[in-house]
Amino acid sequence: MTDETLARRLELPCPDVTAEEAGEILQSRYGLSGTLSELGSQQDRNYRVDTGEQAYVLKICHMVYETIELEAQNAAMRHLAGIEGAPRVPRVVASTDGQDIIAVVVRDQTYQVRLLEYLEGEGLSGPAHLPGQSVAALGALCANLARSLADFDHPGLDRNLQWDLRRAGPVAVQLLSAITDGAARDRIAKNMVAAVRRVQPFAPALRLQAVHHDVTGDNVVSRRDEKGRLIPDGVIDFGDIIRGWLVGDLAVTCASLLHQADGDPFFVLPAVKAYHEIYPLKEEELRALWPLVVARAVILVASSEQQISIDPENEYVRANLVLEQRIFDTAIAVPFDLMETAILKTAGVELPTVATEHWHPLLPDLDLQNMLYVDLGVESQHFAAGNWGQGDMDWRLLARAASEADAAATRYGEYRLSRSRLLSARPSATYALHADICLAAGSAIAAPFSGRISWQNHHLVLEGADISLHLDGIDPSVEDGAELEAGQAIGAVSGEQGSLGGLRVQLSTLKGTEPPLFCTPAEVFAWSELCPSPAALLGHGVEAPKPVDAEILAVRTAHFAAAQKHYYETPPRIERGWKEHMFDVEGRAYLDMVNNVTILGHGHPRLADAVGEQWLRLNTNSRFHYAAVADLSERLAALAPEGLDTVFLVNSGSEANDLALRLAWAHTGARNMLSLLEAYHGWSVASDAVSTSIADNPRALTTRPDWVHPVAAPNTYRGEFRGPDSTGDYLQSVLAALELIDGSGERLAGFIAEPVYGNAGGIALPDGYLAAVYGQVRARGGVCIADEVQVGYGRLGHHFWGFEQQQVVPDIITVAKGMGNGHPLGAVITTRAIADSLEKEGYFFSSSGGSPVSSVVGITVLDIMADEALQQNAREIGDRLKGRLVALMDHHPLVGAVHGMGLYLGVEFVRDRATLEPATAETAAICARLLDLGVIMQPTGDHLNVLKIKPPLCLTAESADFFVDMLEKVLSEGW
Structure with missing residues (x-):
């Protein structure tokens, strides 16, 4: 083929064949009819055909492309179809007279036509973001395809094609004339010259074979794995198949990924690694790879510019040009040497080091x-x-x-x-x-x-x-x-x-x-x-010592009981915090949106000073007499409603709830407890018994002791009854449980519940629910326990205690977590009469709960909360945050609801807003992507489909906006 022919090809518009004319070809030559929709292409005209039973692709090509070239494409697909482990490829469909390639005349213009089976699956180019697993899978597919084509040969492979990277320099020269912006043209030309010069020394060593040469996001089809990630397993459009450089094939694939790289060329390295593991490249090929990526980027931009100049109505090309410019900008964003080194290291090539043993001192007078x-x-x-x-x-x-x-x-x-x-x-x-x-x-x-x-x-x-x-x-x-x-x-x-x-x-x-x-x-x-x-x-x-994260994680795994889980599959090693931010050992800053334990924020100097001063003076247990324990008890009693004036100090929420249950038993002389389904109250034997969250314990619903009587979760979003007016319906479940207890001749000890459904993401209980239940419980002599461990202590902003939202007063309040800002501290606040009931069974003691240090921690936390107006901040920033989260629902159907108030919020993801099918896998993947973007977030709820948003109460408006911006970025770009 001559250069003149190549020049003609460079100037071709898409074939001028309408959908109606394509339908006539389909009917007359293939005996098929159906709905036609155009598929984008640069120089072919492609139509998807849906017959109702089968889908096909009708490909219409200019005659300037020789028939033998199309025959090579068909032969390659048949070759691959017979190789085990090769990617899926389309099946060639013959015309009614048995031909794979037919010539047709449309308005005096002759074209070549083929019909291929439509290969089902999703492309990779649609999402603005691809996870590393998808990138690696594309590299693996490219390698499997090239390896499967290694022994394929056909005379139609020897083509003079503009995309052949062996001819990138001359082709670029022909294409650059279409770029009218002189500065842009010079920039593109300069980078092409640099790329060609770097490839030239390696060219003799670059292997030649049959290569697809267009394994891009547009030309692969994918399935989704168990986490919803796209994994390509099929290849379409063999229009660029040639006998060319093997590494050029990978260069095309790497270049195609750069429009999804967010400006980071290292984004392609998982594809390089996966490719090299399957079909190893020579060192010369690895060194030539990045210059070929740059050359491909140049050809893409220049070719699209020229195509628009001769076919200005081609919206497919115009849209691609935006992405191709992004590819080019990313490809040249870093020095060639850096990418060459990164590629060689990724492939496991040992690089030489500079000899320094004979160097002279830089600072000769310094010891x-x-x-x-x-x-x-x-x-x-x-x-x-x-x-x-x-x-x-x-x-x-x-x-x-x-x-x-x-x-x-x-x-x-x-x-x-x-x-x-x-x-x-x-x-x-x-x-x-x-x-x-x-x-x-x-x-x-x-x-x-x-x-x-x-x-x-x-x-x-x-x-x-x-x-x-x-x-x-x-x-x-x-x-x-x-x-x-x-x-x-x-x-x-x-x-x-x-x-x-x-x-x-x-x-x-x-x-x-x-x-x-x-x-x-x-x-x-x-x-x-x-x-x-x-x-x-x-x-x-x-030389600073290298972080040993993997080794430390291995030690943790070896000696830390497996039931004590960590966030994320590969967790960052966090060693510092400040306000609402956390830092890993590599200096990555994360916005902490889940740490309800550190209510003041991380690293508060005033709290640290108070703890240090007290520890230098005294730390013992609460059997000794000292002022701090009295001061904290008085402060807590003053925060509670009138009559709840007696305090127990403990060291955790589990211990607080466990003690609350013991108080209920001691005061009533009964054992039976009502609790809510989907609830979590702790890990001690008693607090775990009343916990029914299957997210925390998959066997929770089948292992409750007989004294626990779970009642229907009053989940106003996805429960059996919906909305704030569902109290009467949910009360029936409570009454049914109470009737069973009454009928057994036994008595009721009490009822425990979070006043806001914390473990489900901060869902508000139905209006008047607690008042109705509390009334039934107290009528039977039982006591009512409000578990405020997660939702109380100012976190809701509009209320200090969660039960205030329901306008009730419990008999027992349990609190922990934020009360100590991470220090092990909790409390049970109740009436003197209920507290005295426990003393009949013996005394109670918690070693660190009321220690001098713990008491000072509790007092200082309350002082700082007041001085820094943290409850007010929770209200103002929480309202702002919730408003922005709710606005996401207008554009992202995955967001089913936004629960909660203040700085205890939950975003619930569903696959269908009517059926409320939980988007569990998507939620996990979203949390993983948020970590990459600098946000710590985790799922909650029985279906693990709710983002649990409970940051430190010092959260700023800027940080709240950053969180929503990053969540919107994930929802828009993918995960």
Whole structure:
């Protein structure tokens, strides 16, 4: 085929064949009829045909494409259909006269036509986001397809095709003329030239075989796994099949993923890894991969620009151009060297290291034994109360350390807490690829190796044979362009004599590119190869120890009982908190939207000071007499309704509810308890007995003791009866249980319930429900227990206690969690008469519940809540948050309802708003994606389909908005 033919192909519009004309072809040549709908294409005209029994694709092609090329496509699909383990492919359907390819004339224009079976499944290009599992699966499919085509041959594979990456340079030259924006054209051309130059040295080693050359999101079909993720398992559209570079096939696939990469080229690495594991690539092929991705991106953009110029009505091409521009921008966003290194490391290729054993000292007058290395990491003892957010904190700590020694240095490879950005959808660049040294100004600096001096962006660079040294904070004694031998003087540390100066040191193997000072945790494995440790210059203490998350998790798994679960399959290792934020050891900041234990927020300095002061003075148990236990008891009694004036201090919510049940038994002399289905009250024997949540205990409904009588959950959203006026209906379940107890001749001890249905996501009980139930219970001599462990203590904003929303007064209140802001502290508040009933059975004692430290914690929490107006904040921010969450329902059908009030909210996900089918798998996947976006969120409810939103009460409006923005991003883009 000549270049002239290729040029003609480049200028082809889609065949001018209407749906009516296509229907006539279908009827006359295939004996089929049905509903036709157009499928997008760049140069073919494709129609989906639904006959009612079967779906097909009618493909209409220009005659400039030779019949032998179409025959090769058909032959490849038949070849793959016979190979076990190959991806699914369409079946070729012959015409009524037995032909696979027919020629038809439409308005004096001849076209070639084929009919293929329509391959069912979803494409990958629709979602704006793909999870890593989908990306890896696409790479695996591409590898399986290429491996299955390795022994396929056909004369129609030898084609002169514009998409053949072997011809990317010449094709780009022909296409670039269509781009009218001169700056854009020059930018595209420059990157194509750079890509071609990087590929050329490897070209002789690149393997040739039959390749599909268009395994993209548009050309695969997928199934959904058990978590709802798209997993491609079939391939369509063999229109670009050629005999071409094997690695070019993977390059096409990688490029296609970049429009869903959110600007991150590393997004494609799971596909590369999966491909290489199935169909290993040579090192030369791995090195050529990224330049070919860039070349493909150039061809995509240039081709679409040209196609629009000759076919301006082609909306398919116009829409794709937006995505293709995104692909191009992402492909060139990082240096070629970085992506080459990342790809080689992903494939397990060992990379050579720079020899440093003969290097000369960088600071010849400094004894490295006297260097102090300053910890600026997430766990550093230098940081507290958010002081790391002060712009110069790292330098101040460094200078303070240097004043106590000859010199002080920051650590290479440290995840700097000061670099962690709050409320960021992306991880921050926290990993230090350099070291800063604070030492005496005027200290001598010498060349550790021979090289040439140059100035780049106001800092000095010593360019060696295989590595460069970048220095900032230097007064040079050499000229730009000077050639130095190892050991020669470069200059001195800047600054006035007698003062401290700062020197920044960084090594880099990049040529002609200034390396970043920091990189993100996901980029460390590649950037640390290109910017190696300066330990040879500054001592091995300059290297920060690597986090050992996997090892710690393994120890936890080995020794921490398995019933004590952790959030997430691969949990981040969280070692610091501040207000409503948490930080993992790599400096990733997360918005904590689930931690109702830390009601004040994390790391509150006032609470820490109070605990420290008390612990230095005294900590013992409540049998001793001291002021704090009396003060806290008085404060709690004052918060409760009149008459509830007696307090027990305990160390957890489970213990509080357990004690409340014992009080009910002791006071009534009876044993039988009413509880609600779907409820959770704790893990102790008694509190677990009245817990019926199958999310917490799958056997809950079949293992309750006979003294527990669960009644219908008054779930006003998905219960048997719906809405706030369903009290009468739900009361029937209570009356039925009471009749059984009455009929047995036994008596009722009491009723326990959360005043707001916390475990189901903060669902309000029906209006008047507790008043009606409390009346029935008290009429039989029972006591009413309000479990406020999750929903009380100001969290609802509009009320301090949850029972206030129902306008009732319980006989016993249980509280814990936020009461101690994470310290083990709980309480039971009741009447003197009920409390005295327990004393008849012996005394009660909780070792840490009323200790001096615990009591001070409780008092300080209440003081801070009042001083910082946290209940008011819960009301105002909670109302704002709920309003924004409710608004999501207008655009996202998955959001079935928004429950709760204040800062105890629940977003319930359903697959159908009529049937309320719970979207359990989707909820888990949404929580996982939110973690990637910097939000800690977990599901709750019996169906695990409700987001449990209960953040610290110090949550700001900015943080609330960030949470909703990220949730909307997930719902819009996918998970």
